[in-house]
Every structure is written in C-alpha cells, then in structure tokens.
Amino acid sequence: MRKTKPLLYILHLLIFSILLTGCAHTPLKEMFYGSWDQSFSMYTDDLNALLETPMHGDVGLEVSLKATQHYHNNGTxxxxxxFIFRIKSANSDIPLRFFIKDTGKWSLHNNGSRLVETSSGGSLTPADTFTEQFLAFQPELTAIFGSFKPIKGEKNTANILSISSTEMEIQEEESKITLTMTRQ
Structure with missing residues (x-):
C-alpha cells in the first residue's frame, strides 16, 4: 500500500501537468479558425497618401468597409x-455601395507572423439601384471600381500584429492599412 500512494501522487501530478500544458497554449493556426468581423474607414487625406495622383480641390472621398472573413481549418x-465609396463635394454627397465576395486559400508564414491569402476569385457588384444607374452614366468609373474586384491568383499579405481568442490586428503589407478584426 505504501508504494501505491507515491505512485498515485506522481500519476496525478503528471495528468495535471499534461492538462495544464494542453490548455495553456492553442496553436496559432487554430486561433484563426472561425468568423471575424472587420470594419474600417479612410478619408481623403489618408487616401491621398496611397494614390499616385492625389485628389485636390473641393472633392473628397471616403471609403468604408464592413465585412466578415471566415477562416476554415482546411486552409481556405x-x-x-x-464597400461604400462616398464622393463628397460642397453640393453633393454620392454614396456608391458595392457587395464584395472573395474565396481562396490562406496560410501562415515567418513563424506565424505573416498571413498570406491567395484569392480563388470573387465578385464586386453594385448593392443598390442608385449605384447601378450612376455607373451606367459614368462608364469610366466602372473600370476604376472594377479594380477592387478580387482577382484569381492575387495574393494579399499582412503582418500579424496581435491575435487573441476575441480580437486580431493585422497590417496589410502593401498599403500599410491596419485592420482590427473581432471574432463573431
């Protein structure tokens, strides 16, 4: 009987340490699984920093996004x-609304510090009649807005600034836009 008590004590200690170790660390890739909400807005000054030809004069632009990204455990x-593109001037406020959809594959690189998404394709379509009609009368804008459509094979790389069970912050490598995403 005496030998079983130390053996039981060691067994309990071993089970406790295994459980503690298993609960304390979730692999980074598994932290991505699930649905994440994101939203951001950019205004004329911020957009001018990204544009080859900055906007001048009385016209301003606001770009906003409200979206949900789903990361699946099979790497897709x-x-x-x-997306809302709001063109503003002293006399008008023109909101152009679009639905955007994208699918593809995702992976982590550089020891989990970089997220790479490769698009399988997607769509960008007017979300309301006003946007459809506006683009019909302004065909040159159709090409500009068409450039926001997800392109098959296009890669988007982001640096992972932080991630927890409820929030993720990433910075897109090319544009330097920082997004905060919250788990649904």
Whole structure:
C-alpha cells in the first residue's frame, strides 16, 4: 500500500501537468479558425497618401468597409461585405455601395507572423439601384471600381500584429492599412 500512494501522487501530478500544458497554449493556426468581423474607414487625406495622383480641390472621398472573413481549418477562406465609396463635394454627397465576395486559400508564414491569402476569385457588384444607374452614366468609373474586384491568383499579405481568442490586428503589407478584426 505504501508504494501505491507515491505512485498515485506522481500519476496525478503528471495528468495535471499534461492538462495544464494542453490548455495553456492553442496553436496559432487554430486561433484563426472561425468568423471575424472587420470594419474600417479612410478619408481623403489618408487616401491621398496611397494614390499616385492625389485628389485636390473641393472633392473628397471616403471609403468604408464592413465585412466578415471566415477562416476554415482546411486552409481556405471566404469573405463577404459591403464597400461604400462616398464622393463628397460642397453640393453633393454620392454614396456608391458595392457587395464584395472573395474565396481562396490562406496560410501562415515567418513563424506565424505573416498571413498570406491567395484569392480563388470573387465578385464586386453594385448593392443598390442608385449605384447601378450612376455607373451606367459614368462608364469610366466602372473600370476604376472594377479594380477592387478580387482577382484569381492575387495574393494579399499582412503582418500579424496581435491575435487573441476575441480580437486580431493585422497590417496589410502593401498599403500599410491596419485592420482590427473581432471574432463573431
């Protein structure tokens, strides 16, 4: 009987340490699994820093996005949301609304510090009649807005600034836009 008590004590200690170690660390890749909401807005001054030809004069632009990104455990993703391009001047405020959808594959690189998404394709479609009609009368804008459509094979790389069970912050490598995403 005496030998079983120390053996039981060691066994309990071993089980406790295994459980503690297993609960304390979730692999980084598994932290991505699930649905993440994101939203951001950019205004004329911020956009001018990204544009080859900055906007001048009385016209301003606001770009906003509300979207949900789903990271699946098989290495694929899907996302959908609404882009709003708001053209502002002293006399008008023109909101152009679009639905955007994208699917593809995702992977982590550089020891989990970089997220790479490769698009399988997607769509960008007017979300309302006003946007459809506006683009019909301004065909040169159709090409500009068409450039926001997800392109098959296009890669988007982001640096992972932080991630927890409820929030993720990433910075897109090319544009330097920082996004905060919250788990659904």
């Amino acid at each position: 993703y899907s996302g959908e949301g609404e």
